[in-house]
Amino acid sequence: MSNYSVKAENINKTFGRRLIFNNLNFNFLNCGIFGITGPNGSGKSTLVKIIAGVNAPSLGKIIHENEGEKIIPEKLHNHIGFVSPYLFLYDEFTAQENLSYTADIRKIKLNQEKVDYLLNEFLLYNRRHDSVKTYSSGMKQRLKFIFALMHEPQLVILDEPTSNLDEKGKESVYKIVEEEGKKNIVIIASNENQDLTLCHSTLALEDYKNQN
């Protein structure tokens, strides 16, 4: 079990002068699966990007702590695994190349055992030396999970994790999510009931729309 925590303090996000959500607070500790739900356009993707430190909130802050120590924004990406429909891997490289370049840029040693395990789990092992542009959208989606989990992050953020996936793909995702949820914090942003049944608690974004 990891000793990691994500805390949101009065998060507010506006696009221009349009309010997306306001006065958002939560505190996720150690491990577990947490859901974020809300209708289209309620800011699910924006919120998970803010949690991942990719976008900045308009007001308030997100505090990430590992082993009781605050993580500086420059190092945050090492603790986070992120899957999203807006995430794309490099088309011109093979799956294996994508993963090894990712490890190089992160400056970690590629854990080939873990990668092979994940490739098997997501049924991509036989295609690992094909370039990503030959993949179907479901395969690309599965590859994103490997990309997100290969560096053993303490915080896994999944934005619409099962989009484009068939039943088999969904099964492997749910298996991995439950595995990860025992060790790490998993945040799922989704509207699929099937995804949300995994969650120990959910946060509904439409509750944070009021102006004050």
Next chain:
Amino acid sequence: MKAYALFRKDLHSELRTRYAVNSLAMFIIVAISVILFSIGQERINENLTAGLYWVVIFFSAMSGLARAFVSEEERGTSLTLQLIASPSTVFSGKLIFNLALVFAMNTVISLLYAALFEGFVLQNFVLFLITFVLGNIGLAVSSTIIAAIIAKAGSKGTLYPVLSFPILLPLILTSVSLTLNSINGTSFEDSIFEIAIVACYDIIMISTSYMLFDFIWKD
């Protein structure tokens, strides 16, 4: 080094797709041949030779250097980069890539120039080498940071030279007069002021770019 790994990734990607290199190479050939056609049999003076040299460099740079960031933004991979590297790593990686591209491009331009233009005879080669190195660094830094702005602005081609030109103008004007000096054989001591200006430009642009890149990169 993380930035070096990012550079290797870009280089590998460039070797597979040949986006920047092909357009750059063609642009250099087109630009130089247009100049050669228009001067015909005339022998142009040193002033014009030095000026045209930097005109070719400027427009070639504008045709290729934006790719570093625009290609990531077009394919949607900038989110991927944000998730695996800190902003300073990303900027360093892209800067190394553009530096490599600028040095390669300007070496080719200089060799072609020396072969094709009679007026391009360097009396003071050391001075030219210093101008070349310092000028290339400045060109790469400024065009990298402007490329980052362009990529986020979502408008690709036309805006790039428009935004870059005022920023590069002091560098280009000084480099032109330094190139002229090295053709004329002016001594190193007489050009020390211009060299200092180009060096200052490089340092100021590098530090400003690193400070401001965060604001461009995170939206």
Next chain:
Amino acid sequence: MVWKIGLFLLLSFVSIAGIAFPIVENPTSWYHFPLIPGLEENAKIIFFHVPTAWLTVVAFLMSTIFSIKYLRKRNLDDDAKSYAAAQLGIIFCILATVTGAVWAKFAWGSFWNWDPRQTSIFALLLIYGAWFALRSAIEQEDKRASLSAVYSIIAFMTVPFFIFIMPRIMAGLHPGSADDTNAGPVVDFKMNGNMQLIFFLSLIGFTILYFWMWKIGYRSILLKEKINKQFIRG
């Protein structure tokens, strides 16, 4: 309200005095301007041309300061302030360029000479132009604000270079240049007391006018945004 009438009177006085007061070789009356060799009647442009050039720089500086403020606080009002300053800046920049060119036609014989000052104002015009081109290319408000703020700071960093390099690379013709021997540093000692007085009055008057215009511009941007917002909501 009173200060607006005061400003009107001040600028009227400056305009009338600047145009009508005679230039004589040995000033005796209070309204006489001294003759500056090499400039003669052309010297009178100083009352109108220099304030516009000065305000171009002030507007640019203000736009950059509000850009920095925006990046620190992320408040869109700062972006509107920066935008209002730049709008005025480009107007004064064009005015300074045009009045300068017209003057150059009579003083130097041609509209454009690539004098260091002309090159610098031209560069400033390019920066302003590029800045507005960048803004019009971005739809999203906060993205537009942060990217244009970054660009204006980068552009501001190049300004010192124009001050140091230009005079070195090209010969200066402009009055007040370092190597200008006949007209010398005009402001310091070639002008007599009343010419200096009117010059500084003009500078002050135009600066107040600028701040007034800037405030109106800023308010109109806010109102425009409000109307757009209502329009979208229906």
